Amino acid sequence: MGKKINASAINGTAGVPDQNKIPDLYAAHVSPGKVDLYRKYGLVLVPGKRGGCILRSIDGKSYYNCHCNGGVFNLGHRNARVIGALTSALRTYDIGNHHLISGPRARLAAMLADTMPRGLTQTVFGVGGGEAVDLGIKLARGVTGRHEIISARGGYHGHTGFALATGDKKYRERFGPMAPGFRQVPFNSTEALKRAVSAKTAAVIFETVPATAGILVPDRGFFTEAQRICRAAGALLIIDEIQTGFGRTGKLWGFEHFNVTPDIVTLGKGMSGGIYPISATVFHERFAPFFKKDPFIHISTFGGSEVGCQTAIEVLSISREQKFLDHVLRMGGLFKRGLQEMGEQSPGLGLQVRGLGLMMGMKFKDETTALFLVKVLFDNGIYVVYSGNDPSVIQFLPPLIITEQEGDRVLRRIEKSFRQMAGTK
Ligand SMILES: Cc1ncc(COP(=O)(O)O)c(C=O)c1O
Numbered sequence: 005m006g007k008k009i010n011a012s013a014i015n016g017t018a019g020v021p022d023q024n025k026i027p028d029l030y031a032a033h034v035s036p037g038k039v040d041l042y043r044k045y046g047l048v049l050v051p052g053k054r055g056g057c058i059l060r061s062i063d064g065k066s067y068y069n070c071h072c073n074g075g076v077f078n079l080g081h082r083n084a085r086v087i088g089a090l091t092s093a094l095r096t097y098d099i100g101n102h103h104l105i106s107g108p109r110a111r112l113a114a115m116l117a118d119t120m121p122r123g124l125t126q127t128v129f130g131v132g133g134g135e136a137v138d139l140g141i142k143l144a145r146g147v148t149g150r151h152e153i154i155s156a157r158g159g160y161h162g163h164t165g166f167a168l169a170t171g172d173k174k175y176r177e178r179f180g181p182m183a184p185g186f187r188q189v190p191f192n193s194t195e196a197l198k199r200a201v202s203a204k205t206a207a208v209i210f211e212t213v214p215a216t217a218g219i220l221v222p223d224r225g226f227f228t229e230a231q232r233i234c235r236a237a238g239a240l241l242i243i244d245e246i247q248t249g250f251g252r253t254g255k256l257w258g259f260e261h262f263n264v265t266p267d268i269v270t271l272g273k274g275m276s277g278g279i280y281p282i283s284a285t286v287f288h289e290r291f292a293p294f295f296k297k298d299p300f301i302h303i304s305t306f307g308g309s310e311v312g313c314q315t316a317i318e319v320l321s322i323s324r325e326q327k328f329l330d331h332v333l334r335m336g337g338l339f340k341r342g343l344q345e346m347g348e349q350s351p352g353l354g355l356q357v358r359g360l361g362l363m364m365g366m367k368f369k370d371e372t373t374a375l376f377l378v379k380v381l382f383d384n385g386i387y388v389v390y391s392g393n394d395p396s397v398i399q400f401l402p403p404l405i406i407t408e409q410e411g412d413r414v415l416r417r418i419e420k421s422f423r424q425m426a427g428t429k
Contacts, residue, residue: 129308134162151429158217219365254361
């Protein structure tokens with residue numbers, strides 16, 4: 005660890021890089037901690053070729069990507085339509101200049117407005133999800149003149165400034181004092197929310213289905229009531245759709261399941277099509293004067309790059325199609341039934357399946373079972389991760405373009421893994 009390795013030193017015969025040495029180079033110059041961890045648990049995966057649902061490691065093993073980096077690969081790896089949109093954008097555009105007026109930004113923002121509840125017509129673009137959340141919180145504080153922000157215990161909104169302050173202690177305690185005014189409440193508890201929201205509250209921010217907390221699907225009435233509580237106190241409701249957006253739950257926006265109109269919505273991950281990073285903070289037009297007064301109060305040089313906007317326009321066109329959303333719901337149903345049946349066949353695992361559409365979680369009887377299964381699944385060619393704030397839950401987010409045939413293959417591999425785990429073979 006820490007020992008410098010020259011990039012050319014990993015070259016093997018005839019100057020061709022020896023792929024097996026990449027983890028060493030990565031450990032020396034990027035992240036020794038990750039390499040140590042993955043080596044320790046036999047989970048070393050250096051992605052090589054990839055396409056659709058499949059991620060191939062450089063040593064030739066194939067994995068079904070059933071995490072998709074929290075929705076980045078909703079449309080699969082290297083989706084041809086998305087690549088086509090980027091390639092074609094590159095003939096005309098580049099990153100663009102955030103000082104100037106931009107056609108691609110204007111078109112994408114108008115398209116987003118068309119898909120959002122009435123009034124949510126305004127968009128500011130960013131590069132990553134944390135940035136979109138930071139801006140949502142800045143805006144809420146700016147327009148309300150209040151500073152208190154309430155978020156969910158176990159929730160996750162990113163590792164940037166204000167986003168980090170909404171999250172759990174373990175992510176922030178080593179970075180000194182955070183911005184004041186942040187507090188957490190249990191998710192899905194209207195009673196706790198009622199007690200926490202006051203005349204000092206600028207905003208309440210929740211993920212629609214908190215992923216890091218363990219894929220928690222709230223009660224049907226939760227968001228309606230949360231919105232009522234916020235409105236009564238003059239606080240704003242920010243909904244983080246960074247994982248649940250772009251069709252992941254079987255609706256274009258996850259909050260559409262819950263009869264709620266957020267004041268601010270944050271988007272990221274899947275918006276990129278897995279090809280070009282971009283994020284967005286969409287907000288109600290009644291807050292537009294805030295930016296009108298000072299259009300340079302928030303700046304992101306690369307936010308909403310023009311080639312990124314052109315790419316995201318294609319992503320949104322694909323994701324909003326009813327046929328596409330129906331497919332997500334159908335596949336979600338197939339996986340849910342399949343996994344439940346397998347759970348019943350291996351009762352020792354204590355499996356509970358939960359989720360919305362293809363935003364799914366497999367909760368096992370304890371953390372050890374889930375962690376062990378991540379490895380068994382990996383060895384059987386299924387790539388998944390567990391929830392950081394509840395490791396007894398494996399996040400199961402296959403690409404939304406997965407076919408029934410591929411779904412069946414995935415289920416067979418999971419079945420095999422469950423049997424191996426249960427020791428029944
Ligand atoms: C719900 C949610 N919000 C925000 C973020 C932060 O996004 P980014 O990593 O792009 O900053 C994430 C990332 O995992 C997330 O899952």
